[in-house]
Amino acid sequence: MAGDIVEITLLSLFVSGTSTLVATAIAVPVGIALGLREVGSQRLLRNILFTLYGLPPVLAGLLVFLLLSRGGPLGFLGLLFTPLGMVIAQVVVVTPIVLGITMSVVATVEAKIKDTSVVLGADSGQLRATVMREAAAGILTAVMVGFGRAISEVGAVFIVGRHIEGQTQVLTTTIITDIEQAAYTHAIAIGIILLLIAGLVYSLLYRLQERTLQ
Amino acid sequence: MTMSLDVDGLCKSFNGRSVLRGVDLHVEQGEIFAVIGPSGAGKTTLLRIVDLLLPAEAGAITYDGREAPIEAAPRLALRRRLSMVDQNPRLFRGTVFYNVSYGLCVRGLEGPELRLRSIQALETIGLLDRLNARTTDLSAGEAQRVAFARAVVFHPDLVLLDEFTANLDPANVTILENAVREFNRATGTTVILVTHDMFQAKRLGRRIALLFDGHIVEDAPVDQFFENPRDPRTRAFVRGEIAY
Numbered sequence: 001m002a003g004d005i006v007e008i009t010l011l012s013l014f015v016s017g018t019s020t021l022v023a024t025a026i027a028v029p030v031g032i033a034l035g036l037r038e039v040g041s042q043r044l045l046r047n048i049l050f051t052l053y054g055l056p057p058v059l060a061g062l063l064v065f066l067l068l069s070r071g072g073p074l075g076f077l078g079l080l081f082t083p084l085g086m087v088i089a090q091v092v093v094v095t096p097i098v099l100g101i102t103m104s105v106v107a108t109v110e111a112k113i114k115d116t117s118v119v120l121g122a123d124s125g126q127l128r129a130t131v132m133r134e135a136a137a138g139i140l141t142a143v144m145v146g147f148g149r150a151i152s153e154v155g156a157v158f159i160v161g162r163h164i165e166g167q168t169q170v171l172t173t174t175i176i177t178d179i180e181q182a183a184y185t186h187a188i189a190i191g192i193i194l195l196l197i198a199g200l201v202y203s204l205l206y207r208l209q210e211r212t213l214q
Numbered sequence: 215m216t217m218s219l220d221v222d223g224l225c226k227s228f229n230g231r232s233v234l235r236g237v238d239l240h241v242e243q244g245e246i247f248a249v250i251g252p253s254g255a256g257k258t259t260l261l262r263i264v265d266l267l268l269p270a271e272a273g274a275i276t277y278d279g280r281e282a283p284i285e286a287a288p289r290l291a292l293r294r295r296l297s298m299v300d301q302n303p304r305l306f307r308g309t310v311f312y313n314v315s316y317g318l319c320v321r322g323l324e325g326p327e328l329r330l331r332s333i334q335a336l337e338t339i340g341l342l343d344r345l346n347a348r349t350t351d352l353s354a355g356e357a358q359r360v361a362f363a364r365a366v367v368f369h370p371d372l373v374l375l376d377e378f379t380a381n382l383d384p385a386n387v388t389i390l391e392n393a394v395r396e397f398n399r400a401t402g403t404t405v406i407l408v409t410h411d412m413f414q415a416k417r418l419g420r421r422i423a424l425l426f427d428g429h430i431v432e433d434a435p436v437d438q439f440f441e442n443p444r445d446p447r448t449r450a451f452v453r454g455e456i457a458y
Binding site for chain 2 (some may be wrong): 087
């Protein structure tokens with residue numbers, strides 16, 4: 001039982017951590033470009049993004065399920081019911097959140113910071129790096145919120161992973177199946193582990209955020 | 215290390231309100247040129263257009279006889295020959311060293327030379343002991359001095375100073391004015407100073423122009439400007455009859 005819990009916990013960390021990292025790699029550069037208004041059709045993009053904020057994880061799971069299923073366009077990859085498939089589903093859920101917060105944070109970096117960077121001779125890449133540095137604390141918040149969404153998410157990983165014993169069991173789906181089997185003590189224990197992981201990751205990110213604020 | 219500037223018929227308006235209405239100006243290489251005028255006369259707008267931060271609506275500006283290029287690379291090269299300090303500079307998050315070395319870093323300088331030039335720039339404004347201080351720990355006067363060091367450390371050809379000592383105490387004003395004089399003497403860099411402080415313009419400028427109601431009313435050497443102004447509006451301004 002303890003061995004199972006360790007395995008489930010590690011897989012949860014892998015799926016949520018990897019999906020948050022991938023979502024961050026996609027969302028931060030795009031969020032900066034949108035925040036700096038370097039991309040056209042801003043209003044349309046923002047509306048799409050804000051709609052995706054509310055994307056139900058079960059819908060994201062369904063879309064990824066259809067993409068990865070044998071008859072789907074990416075079925076040949078054989079990723080359905082695998083941890084990598086679950087990562088893809090969570091990337092779909094987390095990316096709009098990290099992107100939207102990054103965009104808002106960058107847009108609120110004072111225009112004067114951007115002007116100062118330009119006046120001192122920065123090119124467009126250097127300007128983006130400077131804005132990112134100034135907005136680092138806010139971007140870290142975006143990552144924290146994204147990770148929080150990923151680690152607590154259940155719908156998408158359940159649909160794409162199917163909670164297969166020893167293969168795709170994660171903490172949240174384990175709680176669901178525990179409840180179905182009336183194993184409440186086990187479910188509570190898993191819930192406490194989930195909270196401890198969230199607390200640990202958030203305290204690490206918070207320390208990092210404090211350092212960037214100095 | 216220096217630059218001449220010609221402004222010809224420059225016009226700019228905001229929301230239908232005309233701010234600059236045909237400004238003409240010639241600034242010689244290596245001189246400290248002061249532009250004075252009441253608040254709202256268009257002084258800051260003029261500097262922001264010269265610094266390529268704002269587009270002009272009409273007129274031309276030439277830098278060493280050449281207009282600013284439109285293509286990105288040569289425009290960046292020109293921009294890197296200019297620098298500006300305003301009355302409320304925003305320092306970047308981090309240390310004084312990070313701020314002062316910023317302009318050198320974006321120009322690709324690194325290693326011991328980067329450090330040496332940053333230290334030299336801080337020495338000129340008397341803040342070497344604050345090299346590793348966080349910018350959040352600086353007083354307003356210190357922050358302004360750091361902003362000046364940051365703006366000149368890469369030896370621009372033209373420095374634009376926009377009310378750069380407004381709201382500072384006399385000690386910091388003196389330090390900054392001395393730094394401007396010394397920097398101009400040592401490098402020959404052209405300086406355009408915009409201020410509504412006539413006395414500062416007199417202390418620093420070799421020539422002075424009065425910008426009034428979107429026009430350059432008069433442009434003359436310091437002595438002539440104050441002792442024998444030609445235009446009645448200049449006389450009124452010098453005598454303090456125009457509120458500023």
